[in-house]
Structure formats: structure tokens, C-alpha cells
Amino acid sequence: MSGYKNTGYEVVIGLEVHVELNTATKIFCNCSTAFGAAPNTHVCPVCTGMPGVLPVMNRMVLEKAVKAGLATNCTITQQCKFDRKNYFYPDLPKAYQTSQLYLPICRNGYVEIDTADGTKQVRIHQIHMEEDAGKLIHGDAATLIDYNRCGVPLLEIVSEPDMCSAEEVLAYLEKLKATMEYLNVSDCKMQEGSMRADVNLSVRRVGDTELGTRTETKNMNSFKAIARAIEYEIFRQIEVLEDGGTIRQETRRWDDNKGVGYAMRSKEDAHDYRYFPEPDLAPINISDETLEAIRGTIPELPDQKRARYVEEYKLSAYDAGQLTRSRHLAEIFEQTVRLCGQPKEAANFLLGDCMRLLNQDGKEPAELRLAPEKLAEIIKLVQAGSINKTTAKAVFEKVYAEDIDPVAYVKENGLEMMSDDGELDQLVADIIAANPKSVADYQSGKKAAIGFLVGQVMKATKGKADAGKVNAKLRELLG
Ligand SMILES: [Zn+2]
Numbered sequence: 001m002s003g004y005k006n007t008g009y010e011v012v013i014g015l016e017v018h019v020e021l022n023t024a025t026k027i028f029c030n031c032s033t034a035f036g037a038a039p040n041t042h043v044c045p046v047c048t049g050m051p052g053v054l055p056v057m058n059r060m061v062l063e064k065a066v067k068a069g070l071a072t073n074c075t076i077t078q079q080c081k082f083d084r085k086n087y088f089y090p091d092l093p094k095a096y097q098t099s100q101l102y103l104p105i106c107r108n109g110y111v112e113i114d115t116a117d118g119t120k121q122v123r124i125h126q127i128h129m130e131e132d133a134g135k136l137i138h139g140d141a142a143t144l145i146d147y148n149r150c151g152v153p154l155l156e157i158v159s160e161p162d163m164c165s166a167e168e169v170l171a172y173l174e175k176l177k178a179t180m181e182y183l184n185v186s187d188c189k190m191q192e193g194s195m196r197a198d199v200n201l202s203v204r205r206v207g208d209t210e211l212g213t214r215t216e217t218k219n220m221n222s223f224k225a226i227a228r229a230i231e232y233e234i235f236r237q238i239e240v241l242e243d244g245g246t247i248r249q250e251t252r253r254w255d256d257n258k259g260v261g262y263a264m265r266s267k268e269d270a271h272d273y274r275y276f277p278e279p280d281l282a283p284i285n286i287s288d289e290t291l292e293a294i295r296g297t298i299p300e301l302p303d304q305k306r307a308r309y310v311e312e313y314k315l316s317a318y319d320a321g322q323l324t325r326s327r328h329l330a331e332i333f334e335q336t337v338r339l340c341g342q343p344k345e346a347a348n349f350l351l352g353d354c355m356r357l358l359n360q361d362g363k364e365p366a367e368l369r370l371a372p373e374k375l376a377e378i379i380k381l382v383q384a385g386s387i388n389k390t391t392a393k394a395v396f397e398k399v400y401a402e403d404i405d406p407v408a409y410v411k412e413n414g415l416e417m418m419s420d421d422g423e424l425d426q427l428v429a430d431i432i433a434a435n436p437k438s439v440a441d442y443q444s445g446k447k448a449a450i451g452f453l454v455g456q457v458m459k460a461t462k463g464k465a466d467a468g469k470v471n472a473k474l475r476e477l478l479g
Pocket of ligand 1: 026029030031042043044045046047048151
């Protein structure tokens, strides 16, 4: 990544992120926002743009928009309103999108991201509320339209062009996603389209002060695809300029299967949409009391939680950052710690075995189904010396896959460590007798030979002995 750093060019990236709000109903009508319903079953005269209907603003949308703005350090526009963005395309039956141009709900915020060179602020130009459009399904013979998504509330979060690499873009998106999840504003599932990012990118020679011509790339449905699309576009633009060409201001589409981007159309400017104030909706006034009441509902956010984990649980900043990426994961962690009092062990399980299993299943931390009580029980079994770490990992896998009861499972399968010292002493003596060469090696100074003997004992006990105890016993007998 970032191989362009020696080309004499630098990269300037700004993002427009669309986040679908997780309200039960649409922004201007009572239709359900549930994902995956049969086409055109969540529609009504309002969201299909029938003549003579009037929109009514969903209060929850306003509340969630304000929360998102406060959590990203924005100024809230207490007197705001909607505008019409006019365009003719069949995904929008009204032929205009109700959006905000002149007085967006949130302005001038920022989020902090971690970069290789330390913490960096990515400024947020504005956040505005708008309605989503329907979905076109292109078939061989015809194009079909599903209006279920039409009128689903969206926030568009517009950053300043403050990012300069794919890594920074991903860090920014991760931070937005975590923040929205913490706020219960959106589930931000890229594969279901509830988080979408348009990448505005330009390059310029190092030292130039003027921005180069930018392109906008759309249609990426995973963080990985976004990173690939960015790398592609950086090199494409540098190549065009190196060949003496000019960059055209255009909207481009990313094809992740082929790994190429291509031009869709020349990019519109705002005036192409003939914006004007929405006459069917009254301006919104947010009183100071309402604003403070909403502020009071904002929970501990990822950055604060991470700092607390470092301070309170003595975790590394990295581990704390990984655990707090998802509110759900952080909650499982905290409950486990409350039950077993072992933050390091709980973090190790969740970031090690648990992440590995989630990755295998292609799942996100937010989708983890794991009872903290069960993880706490496994950790307690290890602490009490009832099972060793290898067994603990195996039991954890069972809990993850089948939600078994760890204590009962250990008992039923005879997984407890050998607690009978006499039995262990006998085994150690047997292994010494059976391996004269390793014993001689050890006694002639090859101290590593003891590892082999420990391994033999562990094998004989099917991993149920305490390796530390075995090691000590062997040293004692071999002198
Ligand atoms: Zn409707």
C-alpha cells in the first residue's frame, strides 16, 4: 500500500458517507424500514410520490441526526430546514429528493483517527438528513424497481479533504461506524447498503498548493473494496498526469470483481440539481432544552471507552482499541470482567480465539453471540487450575459453536487436569525410564531436552497435566 509515496505526488481524499438510520419507520411516512422484504411491500402514497400527499417528519430521525452530530463534535443547527434536490431518475418517484442544502442539521465537526504518525483530526464539513431512493434491478429484458428503500432515512456525512491514503480512509470509516453503533443510530452494514461511501480523490505534485481535479468513486460495498478502489484511482490519476493528460471531473464506478474503476458520467455540480426550499415541511426548531436532553442520552463513546480500558484494566492501547471497535464486543468484555475479574484473560479470549472464529465465519464483532457468563466460567476454570489453557481453547470453541455449558462439558468429557500427584509422579518416572537419550542429553547440559520430556508427559495425559508442574517434577528428578 501507499507505494505512490515515492512518485512525487501526494493524495487528497474527502468522503461522503451515507448512513441509513435504524428507525422502525421511514423519514416522512409510517412504512417499515425493515431490510429484505418482498419488493414494493413497504410502500404507501407518500413514499411512492403520489400527488396530493404531505410528508410528516419522523421525530426519531431528528434525534438520531443530532446525536450523530454531537458525537462527532459538530455544531447543531437549531433552526434548520429541508430542501428539494431535483433529478429525474426512476429510483425516485417524486422526481426530487428531500434533502438539506442551505441549513444542514450539523456543521463543523471532526473525528480523531489513529495513523502511523499519531492521532489526526478529520474534519466534518456537515451532516445532513435526507431520504433514500428505491433500488433498480436490471434484468435482461427489463429493469424492475423496488421502492421499499425509498424514504428510508439517511444521514450524509461529508468530510473535508483531510485524508491522504487508503489507510486513513479506513481508520475514519471504522471510527464513524463504531460511533454510529454506540449511538444506536445505524447498524452500518456495508454489505446491506446501510453504510455507503463515495470517495472524492485528487492527486497533486508534492509542494503544490492548489488542489488537483477530483473524481468521485462510488459502488464499493466493503472496506476492502474501498481500499482497493482508492489505490487504483491514485495510480490511474498519476499515470494520466505523467503522460501529459488532464484529469476529468467525473463520477466513476468501481468493479471489485475485475479490480478496475471506470467512468460513469461527468460529475454534477450542486446547481445542476436546482435546489430550492421544501415547501411541504415546516422549518425545524430545536430548543436548548431538547438539545441538552439529547446530549444526555449519548453513551460513553469508543475513544473514551478505550482510554478507560487502558487506565482501569491496564490493557494496551491497541487491545483496548480493538475491544472498543464494537459496542457489542465491549459490552461482552465488560460483563465478563465483572463476573471473573480477569480483564487480561477476557481480552485475550475475545481478541484471539473469538476474532479468529468470527473471521472464519465472515462475521463482524457486532454479530457475535456469546454469553459473558460462559466465557467467565472458562476463565475461572483455568484460574482454579481445573483445566489448562489448551483445554480452555477447545471448550471456548464449543461454547462459540454450540453454546454448551463449560462446567458441565468439562466434567462430562473428563477434561479436568490430573489433580492426583501420585499418579503424575508415576507417569513422570515412566517417561524418564522410557527416554534415556533425552535424559542423558539434559544431564550433559542440553537443557532444551527437557521440553521433549514435558511434551511426552503431556501426551501421555492427553494434555490434562499442568505443564508447569510436570516441568518442575522433571527438573527435581533429573537433578
Ligand atoms: Zn410510505
